[in-house]
Amino acid sequence: MSFLVVSPGKDPKAWVEALKNQHPGLNVYVYPEDHDKEEVEFALSWNHPRGIFQNYPNLKVVASMGAGVDHITSDKELPENIKITKVVDDRLEEDMGTFVLSLVLAHQRNLLEYREKQINEKWEPVSYTRNDQVKVGILGIGNLGQSVSKCLLKNGFQVRGFSKNKKDFDHVESFAGEDEFDDFLEQSDILVNMLPLTAETEKILNKELFEKLPKDAYVINVARGEHLVEQDLLAKIDDGHLSGAALDVFWEEPIRPEHPFWKHPKIRVTPHVASVTHPESVVPQIIENYERMKEEEELKNLVKRDRGY
Ligand code: OXD
Numbered sequence: 001m002s003f004l005v006v007s008p009g010k011d012p013k014a015w016v017e018a019l020k021n022q023h024p025g026l027n028v029y030v031y032p033e034d035h036d037k038e039e040v041e042f043a044l045s046w047n048h049p050r051g052i053f054q055n056y057p058n059l060k061v062v063a064s065m066g067a068g069v070d071h072i073t074s075d076k077e078l079p080e081n082i083k084i085t086k087v088v089d090d091r092l093e094e095d096m097g098t099f100v101l102s103l104v105l106a107h108q109r110n111l112l113e114y115r116e117k118q119i120n121e122k123w124e125p126v127s128y129t130r131n132d133q134v135k136v137g138i139l140g141i142g143n144l145g146q147s148v149s150k151c152l153l154k155n156g157f158q159v160r161g162f163s164k165n166k167k168d169f170d171h172v173e174s175f176a177g178e179d180e181f182d183d184f185l186e187q188s189d190i191l192v193n194m195l196p197l198t199a200e201t202e203k204i205l206n207k208e209l210f211e212k213l214p215k216d217a218y219v220i221n222v223a224r225g226e227h228l229v230e231q232d233l234l235a236k237i238d239d240g241h242l243s244g245a246a247l248d249v250f251w252e253e254p255i256r257p258e259h260p261f262w263k264h265p266k267i268r269v270t271p272h273v274a275s276v277t278h279p280e281s282v283v284p285q286i287i288e289n290y291e292r293m294k295e296e297e298e299l300k301n302l303v304k305r306d307r308g309y
Pocket of ligand 1: 065067069275276277
């Protein structure tokens with residue numbers, strides 16, 4: 001019985017080390033090194049080449065290296081019987097919370113604008129709204145969204161959460177379903193996208209949605225680049241409806257050198273760093289699932305394949 005690590009473009013060394021530390025007897029192969037495909041029952045993956053898992057006749061589980069699983073679910077050739085798991089990790093949640101809080105505060109206190117002024121040697125104070133007057137809408141409030149909401153609440157912001165089904169979180173006004181979507185948007189001075197990427201949510205951040213946000217709303221995307229219609233965002237910032245955006249994820253990563261986001265004065269670009277998985281922190285849960293698979297027990301953090309997350 002063997003374990004496969006597949007992560008093209010991402011150095012697997014720290015993962016392999018953490019797996020071996022946690023489970024010294026584990027036989028770990030790293031794709032595409034030479035290995036016996038029939039032996040592999042469990043794969044740990046990030047952006048695997050499409051279709052490869054069809055060639056593993058005994059593969060039972062594909063575990064994502066991160067919280068997102070769209071890189072696995074989008075593989076149309078993934079055999080139906082293979083189970084998918086995601087990472088749920090306190091450290092990821094904390095990091096996401098503090099990252100989004102930093103972006104919200106930086107926007108709220110005009111830090112990007114001051115950087116611009118500094119470059120031009122301009123000493124010009126700008127007025128700002130106090131946190132308790134600002135409504136932040138979290139689009140897709142799951143574990144990570146809940147952590148973001150806690151950080152925001154601690155700093156006095158008003159928090160709204162939107163999810164498919166109503167969720168009850170302390171001090172968060174909850175909106176759910178299509179009927180409440182427009183109300184949610186109309187009340188979001190800052191919109192934080194944290195949705196999973198599915199066929200339903202792709203391109204959800206589009207002109208129609210932006211127009212439902214209040215004038216001068218700010219958009220933060222820490223979910224997936226494919227949620228965003230880039231041209232619509234640029235148009236709505238440039239026509240003055242939106243005050244700007246902070247983007248951590250993109251259709252193409254890294255974004256190409258001439259991409260308009262790089263130099264846009266109202267767009268903050270970060271290189272997909274909102275919450276970065278630490279192998280030593282999440283390997284214990286991966287190994288636990290490997291043991292559960294062997295014992296034919298229910299897996300933790302299992303993805304519902306029909307739902308896509
Ligand atoms: C993730 C990510 O899904 O880093 O974990 O985007």
